[in-house]
Amino acid sequence: MNWRAIATIYAAEMARTSRTLFQSVVSPIISTSLYFVVFGSAIGSRITEVQGVSYGAFIVPGLIMLSLMTQGISNASFAIYFPKFIGTIYELLSAPISFVEVVTSYVGAAATKSAALGLIILATAELFVDVRIAHPFWMITFLALTTITFSLFGFIIGIWADNFEKLTIIPLLIVTPLTFLGGTFYSLDMLPPFWQKVTLANPVVYLVSGFRWSFYDTADVSVGVSLAMIGVFLAVCIGVVAWIFRTGYRLKN
Amino acid sequence: MTASVIDIAGLYKTYDNGFSALADVNLAIDRGEIFALLGPNGAGKTTLINTVCGIVTPTAGTIHVNGHDALRDFRAARACIGLVPQELTVEPFAKVAATTKFSRGLFGKPRDDAHIERVLRDLSLWDKRDNSNRELSGGMKRRVMIAKALSHQPDVLFLDEPTAGVDVELRRSMWNVVRGLRDRGVTIVLTTHYLEEAELMADRIGVIRDGHIALVDDKTALMDKLGQKRLTVRLSTPLDRVPDRLADYDLALAGDGHALVYTYGRDGDAPVRALFDDLSRAGVAWSDVDTDQSSLEEIFVDLIGRTDDTESSP
Numbered sequence: 366m367n368w369r370a371i372a373t374i375y376a377a378e379m380a381r382t383s384r385t386l387f388q389s390v391v392s393p394i395i396s397t398s399l400y401f402v403v404f405g406s407a408i409g410s411r412i413t414e415v416q417g418v419s420y421g422a423f424i425v426p427g428l429i430m431l432s433l434m435t436q437g438i439s440n441a442s443f444a445i446y447f448p449k450f451i452g453t454i455y456e457l458l459s460a461p462i463s464f465v466e467v468v469t470s471y472v473g474a475a476a477t478k479s480a481a482l483g484l485i486i487l488a489t490a491e492l493f494v495d496v497r498i499a500h501p502f503w504m505i506t507f508l509a510l511t512t513i514t515f516s517l518f519g520f521i522i523g524i525w526a527d528n529f530e531k532l533t534i535i536p537l538l539i540v541t542p543l544t545f546l547g548g549t550f551y552s553l554d555m556l557p558p559f560w561q562k563v564t565l566a567n568p569v570v571y572l573v574s575g576f577r578w579s580f581y582d583t584a585d586v587s588v589g590v591s592l593a594m595i596g597v598f599l600a601v602c603i604g605v606v607a608w609i610f611r612t613g614y615r616l617k618n
Numbered sequence: 619m620t621a622s623v624i625d626i627a628g629l630y631k632t633y634d635n636g637f638s639a640l641a642d643v644n645l646a647i648d649r650g651e652i653f654a655l656l657g658p659n660g661a662g663k664t665t666l667i668n669t670v671c672g673i674v675t676p677t678a679g680t681i682h683v684n685g686h687d688a689l690r691d692f693r694a695a696r697a698c699i700g701l702v703p704q705e706l707t708v709e710p711f712a713k714v715a716a717t718t719k720f721s722r723g724l725f726g727k728p729r730d731d732a733h734i735e736r737v738l739r740d741l742s743l744w745d746k747r748d749n750s751n752r753e754l755s756g757g758m759k760r761r762v763m764i765a766k767a768l769s770h771q772p773d774v775l776f777l778d779e780p781t782a783g784v785d786v787e788l789r790r791s792m793w794n795v796v797r798g799l800r801d802r803g804v805t806i807v808l809t810t811h812y813l814e815e816a817e818l819m820a821d822r823i824g825v826i827r828d829g830h831i832a833l834v835d836d837k838t839a840l841m842d843k844l845g846q847k848r849l850t851v852r853l854s855t856p857l858d859r860v861p862d863r864l865a866d867y868d869l870a871l872a873g874d875g876h877a878l879v880y881t882y883g884r885d886g887d888a889p890v891r892a893l894f895d896d897l898s899r900a901g902v903a904w905s906d907v908d909t910d911q912s913s914l915e916e917i918f919v920d921l922i923g924r925t926d927d928t929e930s931s932p
Contacts, residue, residue: 367693369723376723455701456701458671461696462726
């Protein structure tokens with residue numbers, strides 16, 4: 366293992382964030398604050414409580430989850446797509462490193478960034494509503510697992526994409542709808558029975574539910590199922606990355 | 619340590635679409651030499667370099683770098699190699715010094731600011747160290763790529779068309795850089811379209827064609843063996859044919875009979891003096907003499923042409 370190479374790529378990726386600080390950090394904070402204003406204050410004032418929590422506080426875990434997923438994907442997919450697009454990928458391929466180092470460093474940096482962002486959003490939320498965390502250990506566990514899984518997913522998208530359209534099509538057409546329909550802004554029991562069943566097919570439901578449990582001790586589905594689901598998704602992503610590693614898909618011929 | 623720094627044996631590369639880019643390439647690069655790889659477009663120059671550097675996976679064959687197998691022991695093998703690819707690709711927003719240090723770290727070498735400074739100074743990039751890559755001219759970007767390749771002190775430097783699209787002045791300074799590197803013991807493998815460049819720089823020359831090495835030789839030996847010299851004698855009075863007395867020489871009339879052209883080998887034992895004696899005996903009056911020698915370019919065209927002939931014959 367070439368640890369120095371991992372540290373080098375990781376540091377370079379983090380430095381890239383500081384160059385695009387506004388885009389990377391400020392804009393998600395602004396959009397999250399907008400969610401609070403629109404959903405928390407304007408609409409939330411008409412909803413009294415959900416599962417024993419004020420609506421404004423209820424949506425906090427969902428909002429953090431939303432940004433962990435979307436930011437994890439966009440950070441990691443862009444980070445690996447960019448060198449492919451401009452051609453500097455040659456350096457990664459000719460360096461004395463294996464794909465393990467490449468994945469560890471890029472996914473690690475993307476996960477760090479989105480996890481930091483999740484914590485910033487949590488701090489921002491504290492300004493609007495009273496957030497309490499019932500199970501801090503599990504909160505961090507869910508946060509870490511989700512951000513790593515979705516950064517891996519983003520990395521796969523970045524490898525697969527050979528143009529900018531492909532880079533954005535999966536987040537836009539699949540991930541965003543799933544997160545919005547995954548109970549970010551509502552509890553499943555607010556839905557008609559038929560749609561409750563349909564929603565259970567959405568993997569995001571399990572992530573949001575489990576994460577919310579770590580805050581307020583209430584969940585739509587059992588915590589064990591939530592953990593199992595994220596474990597499955599993580600395993601699938603690792604499997605695909607391992608396959609890319611073995612075949613050199615879209616990287617080597 | 620073996621004598622050759624790179625050893626390629628029985629190397630094949632067939633792409634998924636069936637295109638055979640390399641077919642049975644055998645090549646040894648000597649330690650400390652400048653090796654020029656020549657060949658027409660699409661002959662396999664870049665594929666060969668990329669296969670050695672780990673960007674292309676070979677279909678069959680072995681590559682050893684400093685005795686390390688480039689596939690099984692790829693970390694040790696690649697650590698010895700610096701690569702400057704053909705396309706100008708540098709991260710546009712990174713700064714010159716930072717991107718050079720990045721390459722060093724990527725190759726697992728500990729931070730060494732003194733070495734980075736030396737490399738940047740050698741390439742006249744030190745003044746630009748805090749500039750973003752996108753602010754640099756094309757030639758400067760090429761130097762940044764060389765600096766990145768040298769940042770981890772490689773034993774072998776691959777330069778894929780280092781001077782393509784580079785102006786004369788910059789090309790000359792690039793040549794000086796390459797010579798300086800060789801003087802410090804770095805082995806250099808370069809591909810080029812400018813035969814003048816190979817002629818000026820290389821110790822040995824390899825010609826690759828249709829994915830196989832057509833010829834490898836010492837540059838001077840190659841030019842002696844295949845190159846020719848021409849002696850042009852300007853005549854005071856034009857001739858309508860070569861006098862019989864001079865039939866033993868390889869002579870031809872040129873310029874409507876105003877000049878006699880004598881073609882001979884470069885090895886230095888041509889009977890030039892005897893030719894002039896015989897010219898006087900034959901009563902040929904001349905006013906001026908010119909000599910020139912065939913360039914590597916002519917040898918190359920001749921060689922490629924000859925391979926064409928042999929391949930088209932049954």
